[in-house]
Every structure is written in C-alpha cells, then in structure tokens.
Amino acid sequence: MSDEGRLIAGRYRLIDRIGRGGMGTVWRAEDEVLSRQIALKRLHVQPHLTDDELATLYERTRREARSAARIAHPNVVVVHDVVDDGGLPCIVMEYVPxxxxxxxxxxxxxxxxxxxxxxxxxxxxxxxxxxxxxxxxxxxxxxxxxxxxxxxxxxxxxxxxxxxxxxTLTKTGxxxxxxxxxxxxxxxxxxxxxxxxxxxxxxxxxxxxxxxxxxxxxxxxxxxxxxxxxxxxxxxxxxxxxxxxxxxxxxxxxxxxxxxxxxxxxxxxxxxxxxxFHAQPHTEPHAQPPSQPDRQPKRQPKPQPAPTRSLPAQPSAPAPSDNVGGGGRGKRRVLVPGLITVTVAGAAVAVGLYVTSHGDSDTGTHAASASSTPTSTSTSVPVPAGFHLVTDKTLGVSYPVPDGWKRGKATSESVTYTDKTGLAELTIGTVDPAGPNPESHFKNIEANTKLNYPGGRYRKIRMQRTTFQDKAAAVWEFTIKGRARVFRAIDLGFGQEGAKEYDIYLSAPDAQWDTYRPVFNKVKAGFTTD
Structure with missing residues (x-):
C-alpha cells in the first residue's frame, strides 16, 4: 500500500516521494497547519536490526535534526521539526526544489x-x-x-x-x-x-x-x-x-x-x-614544445565577472594564484582592488576583478626606437645600450625593453615580453584604481601562491613597503620551484590611492638571476608615466 496521501503527526500530508536511500525515504509533503510545502525524511523499517542497533539508528536521526538545526545558513537545509510516525522518527525540513x-x-x-x-x-x-x-x-x-x-x-x-x-555512535573499528x-x-x-x-x-x-x-x-x-x-x-x-x-x-x-x-x-x-574551460582532456593553452620543459611564472588572461546564478553571499574578494601546470608552465594573477557588484538572488554581492596579460586584443602603440619621446611627468633618462624605448599610449607609460625580447599579446591593463629562451619574462601592468599600498594586493597574491606551491616550493625573499617616484610602493621578491627548475621573480608596484597603480614584474630562472636582474633595474630606472 502506498504511503502517498498519508498524514504524519496530524499535520504533514505526504504528496510524492522525491528521494530514497538505504536508511530512509524523503517525501515532498504539505504542512496543513501552515499551508506550505516541506520535505519529510522518514526512516525505513529495519527488521534485521537488533533493538540496540535500532536505538542507535534513531538516535542518529535525532542528532541529524539537532545538528542541522544548530546551523542557520542559506547553504544548509533548514530543519523545522522532528516527529514520530509509528515508532519511526521523521525529520521535517525545508523543501528545496x-x-x-x-x-x-x-x-x-x-x-x-x-x-x-x-x-x-x-x-x-x-x-x-x-x-x-x-x-x-x-x-x-x-x-x-x-x-x-x-x-x-x-x-x-x-x-x-x-x-x-x-x-560517538560508532562501534570500535x-x-x-x-x-x-x-x-x-x-x-x-x-x-x-x-x-x-x-x-x-x-x-x-x-x-x-x-x-x-x-x-x-x-x-x-x-x-x-x-x-x-x-x-x-x-x-x-x-x-x-x-x-x-x-x-x-x-x-x-x-x-x-x-x-x-x-x-x-x-x-x-x-x-x-x-x-x-570545457569538459575535455586537460591541455595547457599554447602548449610549449618538448624542448622547453617549463616556463616562468606568468600572468593569465583577464577573467570576466562571475555569472549571476545564485552564488552564495561571499565576504571577500577572490585572491589570485600562481600555478605551475603541465610542463611547469607557470601562471600569475594580479588582484584589482576595485570591486564590481553582481546581483545574486536579489542581493548585491561584491566580486573582485583581477587582470593579467595575454588577452584577446593587441592594443597599444609601441615604438621600437630610442627616438620615441613619451609624454612624462618625470625626467627622461637615456635608453641603455642593448635596449629600445617603448611608448605605450594605452597604458600611459614609457619604458626600455631589451633588444630581441618578443612582445606578447597585450590588454588595456598589461603587456608582456619574453626573451629568446622563453624562460624570462617582463610584464608591465596597471591596476585601476590603486589601493593604499601595493603591498596589500601582493599579500593577496602571496596567500594563494602558498596554496598552489606547498611543501616549501614557494619561498619569500622579501616583501616591503617603499616609495618610488614619490608614490607609495612595495617590492615583492620570491622564488618558486617548478617541475624542471627554480624561478625567481621580483615585482615593483607603485601608485597613488584611488588613481592608478603601475607594476614592473620580472621572472627568470634562479640559476641565471644575476644575468637577468639588471634588466629589472634598467626598466625601473627608465620607467616614466604620462
């Protein structure tokens, strides 16, 4: 005989079965007192169990109700009541279609x-x-x-x-x-x-x-x-x-x-x-040839805001991450302090944006000649030998780049250059609007870097506040152990709160750091803003 239509505890009318497991059945039911739909979980009769085992089972059910009832949160099902039906405990819960x-x-x-x-x-x-x-x-x-x-x-x-x-309600073993x-x-x-x-x-x-x-x-x-x-x-x-x-x-x-x-x-x-991302075999985008077993930590394409489907309310903005994937190809994200608002289940939820290089557009005017004359608020400096001056009207900056370094795709927020080995990378980026000090978003990035490089693979050399061109600044220097080698990186961020922050980032194999570090120094020395 079907239980459909039966009245439980004088108020819960069973409508249809919506789930069944080894220990119980969940019904959609009508609360005839409050005229609302509820879900009712009713235990099965267990004739093979001893009286002690049944007592344990029933106590687990009551504990389920008490445990869930202690938690008030939109991502936890709400428990309304616990009732008895012919000696079997039943949990009355919120009905979630x-x-x-x-x-x-x-x-x-x-x-x-x-x-x-x-x-x-x-x-x-x-x-x-x-x-x-x-x-x-x-x-x-x-x-x-x-x-x-x-x-x-x-x-x-x-x-x-x-x-x-x-x-505990479990036996030993x-x-x-x-x-x-x-x-x-x-x-x-x-x-x-x-x-x-x-x-x-x-x-x-x-x-x-x-x-x-x-x-x-x-x-x-x-x-x-x-x-x-x-x-x-x-x-x-x-x-x-x-x-x-x-x-x-x-x-x-x-x-x-x-x-x-x-x-x-x-x-x-x-x-x-x-x-x-799609459901397909995992491959690294733009996979490198086998002759290049790993790459430097890199910035990634700019993600779009999260979709507006009922994301649970979140208290903080996302933190970016560094990640060495297949073949050791590294990835680096930079958190933008600015927040946008997304409507979720009728509520406004703050979602952080972070930006990187290698976007879809190839914007910006880059002059490969020392004769280019950027408009700058700071005094121009001579272009070092072996470098050429780049004037980027999109980013609003000018800076020297080593001759022979290949420019990658650029976005409105950043541009990246790599040397002929593909193992050293220079990234010029911007963050708009800037926070009170770049150290704050460096720390956000670092938190996720530690997550993605456990077991001592990430090592901080220094992170300190400073000033650069009379603006608040921070320097972050660290190493990351990839699958084939250790990389070292340095990042200088500087800017004025509420205006624009500028970042100069260099990464290269740690074993050749003495060779590549002067690149960072020369780019920094020749960096000017509009």
Whole structure:
C-alpha cells in the first residue's frame, strides 16, 4: 500500500516521494497547519536490526535534526521539526526544489571547473557555518549536495554528523559514511576534525569535473586501501581547479588548506570566464614544445565577472594564484582592488576583478626606437645600450625593453615580453584604481601562491613597503620551484590611492638571476608615466 496521501503527526500530508536511500525515504509533503510545502525524511523499517542497533539508528536521526538545526545558513537545509510516525522518527525540513549533484553526475554529466567552483563555494560556506557551530558533517558527497532550481547550493543530510561534546555512535573499528568520500585519517580509525570534511569536499570536486570519484576501485576494500596509500590519479578536465583539489586530497590533514584558503582559491576559479574551460582532456593553452620543459611564472588572461546564478553571499574578494601546470608552465594573477557588484538572488554581492596579460586584443602603440619621446611627468633618462624605448599610449607609460625580447599579446591593463629562451619574462601592468599600498594586493597574491606551491616550493625573499617616484610602493621578491627548475621573480608596484597603480614584474630562472636582474633595474630606472 502506498504511503502517498498519508498524514504524519496530524499535520504533514505526504504528496510524492522525491528521494530514497538505504536508511530512509524523503517525501515532498504539505504542512496543513501552515499551508506550505516541506520535505519529510522518514526512516525505513529495519527488521534485521537488533533493538540496540535500532536505538542507535534513531538516535542518529535525532542528532541529524539537532545538528542541522544548530546551523542557520542559506547553504544548509533548514530543519523545522522532528516527529514520530509509528515508532519511526521523521525529520521535517525545508523543501528545496532541486536535483542532487550526485544525480547529475550519475547521468553522465560533468561540470566545467568554473561551475564546480561555484558549487564548491556553496559547500564550503555551509561547512564553515557547520564547523563554527561545532558540527562536523562527516558525509559530504555529491548525493548530499542539492542544486536548487534558482542556482542555490544546499548541503543536507547531517545524519552521521558529530557535534562537539557528544559521544560517538560508532562501534570500535566501525566507519560510517560513503567510502569514496571518507578521508585517510578516518579510514585509519584516527580522530578526525574539520580537515576530514575538506577532504570529502576535494573528492566531490574531483568527481564533479572528472566524472568519477578519485580513488574508486572494484571493491570497497580496494577503494579504502587506495584512499590511504595510492597517489592521486592525474586530472584531465580540472583546469585551474587542479591545484586546489590536489591539496584538499592530501593524505596528511595538516597539509590540506584551511577553509579560508580553499574558499579564496574557489573564488578565483569561479570568477573566471565560463567559456574558458570545457569538459575535455586537460591541455595547457599554447602548449610549449618538448624542448622547453617549463616556463616562468606568468600572468593569465583577464577573467570576466562571475555569472549571476545564485552564488552564495561571499565576504571577500577572490585572491589570485600562481600555478605551475603541465610542463611547469607557470601562471600569475594580479588582484584589482576595485570591486564590481553582481546581483545574486536579489542581493548585491561584491566580486573582485583581477587582470593579467595575454588577452584577446593587441592594443597599444609601441615604438621600437630610442627616438620615441613619451609624454612624462618625470625626467627622461637615456635608453641603455642593448635596449629600445617603448611608448605605450594605452597604458600611459614609457619604458626600455631589451633588444630581441618578443612582445606578447597585450590588454588595456598589461603587456608582456619574453626573451629568446622563453624562460624570462617582463610584464608591465596597471591596476585601476590603486589601493593604499601595493603591498596589500601582493599579500593577496602571496596567500594563494602558498596554496598552489606547498611543501616549501614557494619561498619569500622579501616583501616591503617603499616609495618610488614619490608614490607609495612595495617590492615583492620570491622564488618558486617548478617541475624542471627554480624561478625567481621580483615585482615593483607603485601608485597613488584611488588613481592608478603601475607594476614592473620580472621572472627568470634562479640559476641565471644575476644575468637577468639588471634588466629589472634598467626598466625601473627608465620607467616614466604620462
């Protein structure tokens, strides 16, 4: 006999079944007291369980309700009530018209990295709220991520959540959860904390872009072994999400990023142009020939604002990142302090923009002759031997460039030059409007650089405030270990708050730094602004 139409607890009328799992069924129902639709999760009858096991199951259900009820956040499903139906506990929840991420992926779909990052932002917002309330989810997986019709991302099913100050409901040697998303430390029976939820987030993101869980094998035992021991399989479709996913899936919880670091990295990817990535085998854009095993850290194309689909409200602007991808090809982003406003679910959300070189346009007038005479507020200086003067009317600057260095594509915010080896790079960039001091956006970039270059691969040499041409300035010097060599870079930023900031950036192999560093000095000495 169907339960459809049955009245639960004298007020909840079952309408249709919207989900079913091993332990319970979720119904769409009508609250006849308040005349609203709700979701009702009702446990199945479990005749094979002992009385003690049933008591444990029911207590888990009540804990799910209590755990979720402690969290007030738009990315966490709202729990309204817990009622009894013939001895079985039922949780009355907010009804979210949606599909699950798990159902979407089972249908053979995968998400573009930008969309996966958007979903990840909703998940991490929910987890931050849960952890702040002292609740560990412990069953983060695609099946527990609701994708609302309005773009809302909701984390649900806190059925095995653990609240600080309560006892565990598992037996010795028992692991509760979905095996593909259980962290290595939980798999080994160790105490776990928030980092275990982050590992599950990483596994969910991996499956979202690659179409399969990261360590799945033919049997549960093999999967568990792979989670604890095997290296992560290479990703083909993760794009710029790859470095974050790798860190989230670190075997050692201490090596995983913090919630804040993961959120910043997700914001960077979510803010990139939706058309930039597709579900296809991962290749580096403009792949270099095999004879050039790696490149210097580079700036990337300017991303467009994030799409206006129900991104959860975010408290801060995205932080840019450095990332060495296939073949060691590095990437460098510069955060623009200016913010734009995007309407999301009726609310204004601040989204940071960051700009880089290698855009689609090739703008700017560049004179390859020392006879070019820029209009400048500072005294002209002689062009060094072996250099030629470039006057860039688009950027409003003039500067010397070494003869033989090849100019790359330019945007309205930056232009890049590389030497004949392709391993040394000079970038002239602008940030408009400028913040109070370039050190602030250097620190934003550095935070994500540390995330993308773990294990000591990034090393700061110095970051200090100074002045240049009577304007507030900062110098940041660092090294990054690529796959084939170590690169060294220096960045000078200077400008007036609210006006325009100018950046002079040079990177080159660390082993040849003494050869390339004079280039930076000469460009800096000959740099003039309109």
């Amino acid at each position: 949606s599909t699950t991420l798990g159902a979407l992926l089972k249908g053979g779909e995968v998400l573009a990295p930008t969309e996966a990052a958007r979903v990840g932002l909703g998940m991490i917002a929910a987890l931050r709220a849960a952890h702040a309330a002292g609740v560990l989810h412990r069953d983060v997986k695609p099946g527990n991520v609701l994708l609302g019709a309005d773009g809302r991302v909701v984390l649900t099913d806190f059925g095995i959540a653990m609240t600080s100050g309560t006892s 028992e692991i509760v959860g979905s095996i593909d998303y259980i962290s290595p430390e939980r798999m080994k029976g160790r105490n776990s904390g928030p980092a275990a939820d982050l590992w599950a987030l990483g596994a969910t993101l991996y499956q979202s872009v690659e179409g399969r869980p990261p360590f799945r094998k033919d049997t549960a035992v093999e999967t568990a072994y792979a989670i604890v021991v095997d290296p992560l399989a290479p990703m083909k479709q993760a794009g710029s999400l790859e470095p974050l996913i790798e860190m989230l899936l670190a075997k050692d919880p201490a090596e995983r990023p913090s919630m804040e670091e993961a959120e910043r990295a997700l914001r960077v990817v979510a803010s990139e142009a939706p058309t930039q």
